[in-house]
Amino acid sequence: DTRSDARISHLALDIGGTLAKLVYFSGNKKLLNDDRVQSSAEVGGRSSSVLHGRLHFAKFETRKIDECIAFIHSKELGSQHPKELGNGKIVKATGGGAFKFADLFKEKLDVCLDKEDEMDCLVAGANFLLKAVHQEAFTYIGGQKEFVQINQDDLYPFLLVNIGSGVSMIKVDGNGKFERVSGTSLGGGTFWGLGKLLTKCNSFDELLELSQQGNNRVVDMLVGDIYGGGDYNKIGLSSTAIASSFGKTVSANKVLENYRTEDLARSLLRMISNNIGQLAYLTALRFGLRRIFFGGFFIRGQCYTMDTISVAVHYWSKGDAQAMFMRHEGFLGALGAFMSYNK
């Protein structure tokens, strides 16, 4: 697509602990006549049409921030890009990296990172996507993906669970009306970090790929393992329920090398996803919220992850609450930063 090569007229960044996310607009004309991202805009996939140009999405590993900088350099920030009064160009940026790498961006690209609050951006991005983008949120139940019709008048309140390196849980009551009510440090970074140590995988995708071929029962202690194969009916636990994640590894006479990396990866993915699903439900319960939207790059559209989270929310809420996933999962913050040009 030749238009993808056009100069960047607006760029925003979300530089997190693990990934640096970019949202940028390329086009020949002014961003929008009314100077705001129109609510009918369609964003999707890696790049999508937005009126006179295209909105693009890209990500880089934060530990390789130089690649991100080289990419921006290669695209060039066009003359339409916002400037400081009489000075160099400014780029809206959020996430911890907006602070950590401010000097580097100034030095290498001569841009000034204009910092926006991370939670403000997450919520703005989520609200925009849920209101403006057709087929953004979906449920994942029994292997079936089903898009959710969002009733604009009945969107709030909801719980936004962003699963990045760590996890933030935010109660959203409206535009700019929110509170970070919970979170956990057992997040995507835990899965990726522990997974890397246990399997020696070199990339996140490789770890996910491994997990798809594994069997967690080799590693996890199930109710049936404790009860000699039977259920624990009195409290409604089936023999296949996980009693203890990784619990089987203590009783077997094995060392790490005796386990298949596939099984370790699967058990780990299940453990982290289950735990987040349960915590999300408990947080929703605490505030009387029935809708829970999940974002963040941990999810990666991965069936097993979404299924585990959905089952956890369904199981603990006895079907009362529903897990919904967002198609632009990891780009909520970057989109929010992008939209802040129009504040």
Ligand code: ADP
């Ligand atoms: P953060 O802003 O904290 O970097 P993200 O929403 O970008 O959070 O999600 C980071 C998490 O996404 C990682 O901890 C990991 O679990 C997962 N992930 C998905 N894709 C990748 C990738 N290509 N490299 C590393 N981690 C990835």
